[in-house]
Amino acid sequence: MSRLALKQEGSRDPSRAALADAIARLAERQVERDRIKAAFDAAEQRGLDLYPEIDAAEVAVQEATALQRDELVASVMRGDEVPTNRRLSEAEARLAAAHQQQAAIREARKALRVDLDSFEESVRLAGGTVAEHARIVLWQAMPDLIRAAEPVRRQLRQMVEVLKLITDNRPHTLVANDPRSDYETALSFMRPVLMVATDSPSGDAAAWAAVFDSLLTDPDAPLPTIG
CATH class of the missing domain: 1.10.287 (Helix Hairpins)
Structure with missing residues (x-):
């Protein structure tokens, strides 16, 4: 054939x-x-x-x-x-x-x-x-994506390090007057950095997901612009 x-x-x-x-x-x-x-x-x-x-x-x-x-x-x-x-x-x-x-x-x-x-x-x-x-x-876009993400990663890491310092990374040691809401807010910043996201893609991720779908039938589909 x-x-x-x-x-x-x-x-x-x-x-x-x-x-x-x-x-x-x-x-x-x-x-x-x-x-x-x-x-x-x-x-x-x-x-x-x-x-x-x-x-x-x-x-x-x-x-x-x-x-x-x-x-x-x-x-x-x-x-x-x-x-x-x-x-x-x-x-x-x-x-x-x-x-x-x-x-x-x-x-x-x-x-x-x-x-x-x-x-x-x-x-x-x-x-x-x-x-x-x-x-x-x-x-092929991985190097450019990493370069674009590196400044954000450094900034988030610095924030996480400060948050871990404040909480001592041990939530069970919180004293009575520690505001639980602040700790939960801190965790909400930490989780996206320390854990794998499981939500559906949104924003730029959604655009890349759409391109992936296009590549399944069109080998020449262009990749999204980075940055």
Whole structure:
């Protein structure tokens, strides 16, 4: 299968080129997955459509069998030879063919399900590879982000050191007249520095999260301006 073409940029760096290739591989697997799924759905629909045919064939067999019984009784009473029932033979052949087709469709669905599951896993892994390469592209901004964050980090660290000095880093030793609200306020300043944030991204972080999402489909999506 030929590789799906993506927009090529002459200035694309190696990490973005790798991301573009990963996106193309993911697209190929998605196309093949969708093709197999369409075949699986068609087989499933054909199996459903076959039920009325089987029901109709079973009714035809029952009717032909009843007719043969009546004709057999009449022929015996007349002393004639046992009559043949072409209608029953045709109905039985029709029913057998429908059951044979049903079995073939069942086997086809089993094989397609195996292929579909395999390509679903392949798409999942390829999507993970795209995300990994997108993060590599974002990683290029790490030095600039660190330089921009360093002054703020130093300022916050100095504030935290002062707050720790005041609280002695032991909240259980607070005396009765220490304002609890001030201590909690101090902790609110300390936690973002000393703990990993778990809130949803906001501000600049939200912009970077949006760029990450864009990189999953566009290897040339620009990064936000730093500073």
